[in-house]
Each structure stands twice: as structure tokens, then as C-alpha cells.
Amino acid sequence: MALSWRNKPCPCGSGKKYTRCCLNVRSGFGEILFESDVDQLSNAALDAIEAGKIEKAEALCAKLLKEFPDQLDGHDRFGMLRERQERYSDAAEHYAKALEIIASAPKLFDEDTRSLYEKRRERALKKAKRPPRSAP
Numbered sequence: 001m002a003l004s005w006r007n008k009p010c011p012c013g014s015g016k017k018y019t020r021c022c023l024n025v026r027s028g029f030g031e032i033l034f035e036s037d038v039d040q041l042s043n044a045a046l047d048a049i050e051a052g053k054i055e056k057a058e059a060l061c062a063k064l065l066k067e068f069p070d071q072l073d074g075h076d077r078f079g080m081l082r083e084r085q086e087r088y089s090d091a092a093e094h095y096a097k098a099l100e101i102i103a104s105a106p107k108l109f110d111e112d113t114r115s116l117y118e119k120r121r122e123r124a125l126k127k128a129k130r131p132p133r134s135a136p
Contacts, residue, residue, distance in 0.1 A: 086127075088124045088127040
């Protein structure tokens with residue numbers, strides 16, 4: 001298995017960072033020994049998204065973009081939040097911005113990471129073209 005870095009989602013598909021997910025399972029450690037500021041904020045945003053705490057997630061995503069504008073995290077989490085809100089066009093825009101970051105630093109990101117964000121962008125674009133769900 002290729003080494004997964006901080007910016008990469010966990011290969012298990014959880015949506016969490018590798019450092020907060022399977023790294024500890026694979027290494028045998030039961031706790032996170034180090035988590036950077038961007039990781040803490042990114043994972044807190046993911047936790048809020050998964051818990052349906054939309055206002056909190058919105059604030060955390062905005063903080064990510066403000067404090068770490070050159071990192072993937074803000075656009076990644078905003079994309080996930082917008083998908084959760086069924087705002088698929090907005091999600092696709094955030095994934096496109098993540099792809100711009102990847103393209104601007106090709107030595108930092110591998111083809112799997114680029115492909116992941118391309119797939120997320122395409123998925124969001126497809127959903128954006130669907131008619132909205134009608135209210136029950």
C-alpha cells in the first residue's frame with residue numbers, strides 16, 4: 001500500500017484523514033499522537049457534517065478556508081457540506097478549487113488524490129443536473 005499523507009483521505013472511504021482513521025489501527029496505536037491545527041479543524045468540520053450540525057459545519061469550513069487557504073481541507077469539507085445540503089453546483093465548485101490546488105503543487109499530490117477530487121466533482125455535477133426532490 002502506498003504511504004498516505006496528511007492531506008489524503010483515508011483509503012478505507014470513511015472521509016476522515018488517514019492520520020485520524022486507519023493509521024492508528026494499522027500502527028497499533030489506540031490514540032492520535034499528533035494532530036496539526038488544520039487536521040483538528042478539518043476533522044471537527046467532518047464530525048459536524050456527519051452529525052448534521054450544519055451551522056457549526058458551515059462555520060468550521062469557513063474557518064478552514066480563512067486560516068488555511070492553500071490547503072485542500074477547506075474546499076474538501078465545504079464540498080462535502082454542500083453535498084449534504086443538496087447544493088451540488090456549489091459542491092462541484094469547491095471540488096474544482098481543490099483540483100486547482102492539486103494542479104498548483106503536483107509534487108505534493110499523487111494521481112489517486114487528483115482522481116478522487118475529479119470523481120467527487122463529476123458526481124456533484126451529475127446530481128446538480130437532476131431535478132430537485134419534491135417536498136413530501
